[in-house]
Amino acid sequence: MKKITIIIPAYNEEESLPLLYERLEKLMNEIKNYEIEVLFINDGSKDKTIQIIKELRQKDKRISYVDFSRNFGKEIAMLAGLDYATGDAVIFMDADLQDPPELIPELIKYWEQGYDDVYARRSSRKGETWLKKFTSKMYYRVLQSLTRVEIQKDTGDFRLLDRRCVNALKKLRESQRCSKSMFSWIGYKKKEVMYERDPRIAGKTKWNYRKLIDLAIDGITSFTTSPLRISTYLSIPTFLALFVYFIYVIVKCCVLNVAIQAYQAIILLILFFAGVQILLFGIVGEYLGRIFNETKNRPLYFVNEYNDVKEMNE
Numbered sequence: 001m002k003k004i005t006i007i008i009p010a011y012n013e014e015e016s017l018p019l020l021y022e023r024l025e026k027l028m029n030e031i032k033n034y035e036i037e038v039l040f041i042n043d044g045s046k047d048k049t050i051q052i053i054k055e056l057r058q059k060d061k062r063i064s065y066v067d068f069s070r071n072f073g074k075e076i077a078m079l080a081g082l083d084y085a086t087g088d089a090v091i092f093m094d095a096d097l098q099d100p101p102e103l104i105p106e107l108i109k110y111w112e113q114g115y116d117d118v119y120a121r122r123s124s125r126k127g128e129t130w131l132k133k134f135t136s137k138m139y140y141r142v143l144q145s146l147t148r149v150e151i152q153k154d155t156g157d158f159r160l161l162d163r164r165c166v167n168a169l170k171k172l173r174e175s176q177r178c179s180k181s182m183f184s185w186i187g188y189k190k191k192e193v194m195y196e197r198d199p200r201i202a203g204k205t206k207w208n209y210r211k212l213i214d215l216a217i218d219g220i221t222s223f224t225t226s227p228l229r230i231s232t233y234l235s236i237p238t239f240l241a242l243f244v245y246f247i248y249v250i251v252k253c254c255v256l257n258v259a260i261q262a263y264q265a266i267i268l269l270i271l272f273f274a275g276v277q278i279l280l281f282g283i284v285g286e287y288l289g290r291i292f293n294e295t296k297n298r299p300l301y302f303v304n305e306y307n308d309v310k311e312m313n314e
């Protein structure tokens with residue numbers, strides 16, 4: 001019998017967990033032709049989240065957990081989920097029931113039809129502010145314009161991934177992660193499923209605008225080094241200005257027989273050296289970008305405990 005792992009990162013979710021388990025249990029009893037594993041990643045919660053997860057595991061062995069040594073953030077928690085999942089496919093889900101578990105049978109249906117990455121696209125985002133919706137829309141526009149890889153719109157992390165996607169993602173071990181663009185980057189056969197995103201069931205969102213801006217910057221800088229190219233592009237108008245002004249001064253001097261003024265020479269020199277400097281910055285940036293892309297290989301998290309066993313980090 002094939003196995004499916006449901007990966008749930010949880011950070012201070014003591015209020016949502018009992019409700020989540022109730023809905024999951026119903027679902028697990030409905031899915032008869034697959035073995036289900038629910039893998040919680042406790043991302044250094046400061047409340048009773050880990051105690052609740054342990055209690056759940058005591059009465060239901062389909063539940064597994066990874067307990068982080070501190071808060072590493074959702075992106076890293078998702079990677080740990082991929083590392084520890086034992087299923088033939090995994091499903092990412094939030095702990096706050098914003099992603100309805102009832103959609104899972106449909107995700108599985110398309111997996112059976114041979115799709116590797118069945119992602120849920122939200123048709124509405126209840127309980128989110130106008131500003132958050134607007135900024136996220138603009139962000140995807142910018143991200144998409146910076147890269148050739150196609151990025152799925154209105155899609156979160158709620159999705160089913162086949163084992164070969166899991167193995168592929170496990171090989172991308174950079175520390176500034178943006179799973180959304182990684183899902184696109186690895187490719188494979190994708191299928192879209194529409195759903196209504198519900199408001200959070202209990203507790204508070206962990207996101208604020210600072211975190212979102214950080215995530216946005218990580219998304220762009222981890223995915224592409226094009227911001228480093230700004231310098232190279234800036235040198236073009238500088239040289240253009242130099243060229244135009246140079247022609248103007250030469251024409252005035254030779255054709256109209258007016259002597260070159262000191263300030264004109266100074267402007268020409270400034271434009272020349274500014275252009276050279278910006279261009280050199282751009283070149284350094286290009287190399288820096290390449291080094292940056294090669295150096296992302298530190299362990300990304302440490303685990304305190306996996307299924308009641310202390311992790312020794314061997």
Ligand code: UDP
Nearest residue numbers: 009010011043073074077094095205206207
């Ligand atoms: N989360 C996490 N680590 C963090 C922040 C959040 O594992 O540092 C988890 C959180 O428990 C939830 C999911 O990530 O399961 C999404 O978080 P949240 O609902 O706060 O974000 P939103 O849905 O508002 O974007």
Ligand code: MG
Nearest residue numbers: 094096098200
């Ligand atoms: Mg949420």
